[in-house]
Amino acid sequence: MTEAQRLTIGVSDCDRARALAEGRVAIDGVAAEVTVMPLQPLFNLQMTHHTFDCCEFPIATWLRHFDRPQQEYVGIPVFPSRHFRFSCVFVNKAKGLTKPADLAGRRVGTMVWDMAAAVWLRGIFDEHYALPWDAPIYVNAGLNEARAGEDHPQQYPPAARIEHVTDRSLSAMLESGEIDALYTARAPDSFFSAPDKVGRLFADPMAAELDYFARTGIFPPMHLIAVKRRFVEANPGLPRALLAAFAESQRLARLRLHDSATLAVGLPFLAQQLEETERLLGPAFWSTGFAANRDMFATLIRYMRAEGLLRRDLAPEDLFPASLLES
Known part of the structure; x- marks a missing residue:
């Protein structure tokens, strides 16, 4: 039996990653050690010390890595945070x-x-x-x-x-x-x-x-998941496994919001507000995977290039491994 790949993962305290952090969702072929931290300390730690093997990442900061000779992180198109702002x-x-x-x-x-x-x-x-x-x-x-x-x-x-x-x-x-x-x-x-x-x-x-x-049609992502490239080189199936696990954790979070037996958060009209949100934005408004988010990435690349935050002329397909482009 192949030994599971050990991976340290850092995420913020959000419901989308909670099932994974609590061990209710497993990552195929991975022995995960998940740390939940407040958002800003998490980012400061990862941006300066690169503490975690896989981490929630500010999306624009991740895109800036593509101007470097080597991109040390591989992105996973799942988005712990989205916000219109x-x-x-x-x-x-x-x-x-x-x-x-x-x-x-x-x-x-x-x-x-x-x-x-x-x-x-x-x-x-x-x-x-x-x-x-x-x-x-x-x-x-x-x-x-x-x-x-x-x-x-x-x-x-x-x-x-x-x-x-x-x-x-x-x-x-x-x-x-x-x-x-x-x-x-x-x-x-x-x-x-x-x-x-x-x-x-x-x-x-x-x-x-x-x-x-x-x-x-854009619900802007603030963060995505990124994993150090050396782990992907050692295990080419890791991006798909991470995508599947984070997407499943998000699916369970949505089900929890719909469960009115005990409200998941302290909002009295939570179930009705979620139903109204899905009526207005569609049930897949918090989409995962590349295909549903290709236009969003094209837009963000265009914005960053316009102000010089990104020098490389990238297509959305350049951002992810081939194994994720059909997700």
Whole structure:
């Protein structure tokens, strides 16, 4: 009997990976040791020390690896995190900003330049909302606390106007009006502590997100799974095994949300909201595999190349091993 391949796996605490993390889903031919961590410490650890053999990865940061002579990670087209992010654009209410085009020439905060939330927002607003990605002045700082440096190495496009602030947080600057708006993955503290001063750019972000989905069919992924290439070279069947296991873990998470015997999370109308979501977006809105996500990858590549985050002219088919292209 062939000995199972040992693999350390790092994931955030999300329901899509929970069955795998708890050992209820096995990975064919793999003895997995799964570690669940808070998201930002997980990313900082993996981006700087490459601790895990297989890890949840910020999708834009993973794509940047294709500019290197050798790509040390093989991507798996499963997505622990997806988010439209229209609800994650915050503004100082006194500035009178009501639409993305209003942000031209304004000071817009962003924590990490290649953060998927910011990459998607810059690209979407450029393509669909008449805001060229390089029109704002970007302010780089920590979200709720001052930050002395980058969480991981960044590549800033020459066309972008970027200011680095190390003694103030973006949350505080948004409240005071030192910045006009903020692209973020989570709400700043000032959204809760100063609701008279800080609000969302979109009055109805869900309606805008549904309109975007109706026009594009894209539910933007924030993260994917990536495994170190040397493990794939030792076991060419590993990508398919990882895809199958993560997809099964996600399938079980969906079933759990539909189970109204005991609600999976503390939302009283969870089952109805899930049914409505699947009515609006389709039952496969959180799709896995390459085929259903090819157009999404083409779009993300285009956005990253437009602002110089990605130099290589890639087709989506260049991103994954041949064994995954029919998934």
